[in-house]
């Protein structure tokens with residue numbers, strides 16, 4: 001089958017019949033990453049039309065700030081918050097209730113509708129659970145914001161307790177394809193991440209789960225990750241690009257070719273047409289001036305401002321980019 005025939009087939013499925021594409025089609029789309037220059041414009045155009053048809057016009061902005069930074073005992077090879085590596089990110093204590101509420105009020109002041117606590121931990125121990133529950137309660141008492149949490153691996157009981165505390169969404173990334181995950185982490189398994197995502201769904205919270213592109217995986221492994229995520233029915237899928245961090249095992253990894261990165265964005269949109277696809281960490285480094293192209297190629301969300309441990313470009317630059325692209329912006333969402 002030629003690339004044109006493949007893209008015609010995918011278009012028929014997603015736009016005419018409104019059906020998901022098959023595994024075979026997903027892997028065939030992944031193969032287009034080789035010689036990507038020839039097919040990229042058509043793939044991006046199709047991904048954009050699929051995004052408009054399945055998700056609508058609006059693009060959502062979200063800002064993040066960590067409430068527990070560094071000192072994580074896990075050894076994820078991309079992560080500067082791991083205590084297994086000698087990185088410039090040093091462990092910080094938990095933010096206090098007052099700091100959390102203050103940041104939530106600030107976020108509400110900028111128009112945020114949602115606030116997410118991000119903790120760099122393997123999963124919550126008693127202290128972390130107490131922090132999450134107290135913070136969730138405080139934010140709900142002191143603001144009108146909805147609360148989201150990202151705090152690593154959960155047990156079923158913890159997922160139920162967090163849901164019962166009024167948390168509407170939980171972020172837990174699969175990070176990589178199952179077949180690639182052992183190359184980037186040895187202290188926990190992909191299956192544990194998968195299980196946590198299921199506990200989140202079973203507990204009635206919305207699931208936010210995505211991954212990182214450019215860690216040395218093959219294009220087919222990107223399709224494998226997208227297919228696995230699709231099975232979990234996430235509400236939101238963050239797509240990060242590896243920005244090699246000093247001191248981590250991936251510090252010397254090459255930066256993804258921007259055209260291959262855009263191919264990845266379009267691939268994720270065509271495999272997971274129903275979810276919000278959020279450009280997350282690494283987009284400035286990998287895409288540079290091509291960031292707007294991804295918004296016209298399948299993505300419909302941005303993390304704005306600074307990331308957990310790296311600086312992003314200014315929110316004003318992103319808002320200007322969206323304005324120039326004539327893309328309507330959904331309410332700003334703040335993450336702590």
Ligand code: SF4
Nearest residue numbers: 072074076079082120
């Ligand atoms: S579990 Fe999370 S915070 Fe810890 S090393 Fe892995 S990615 Fe980093």
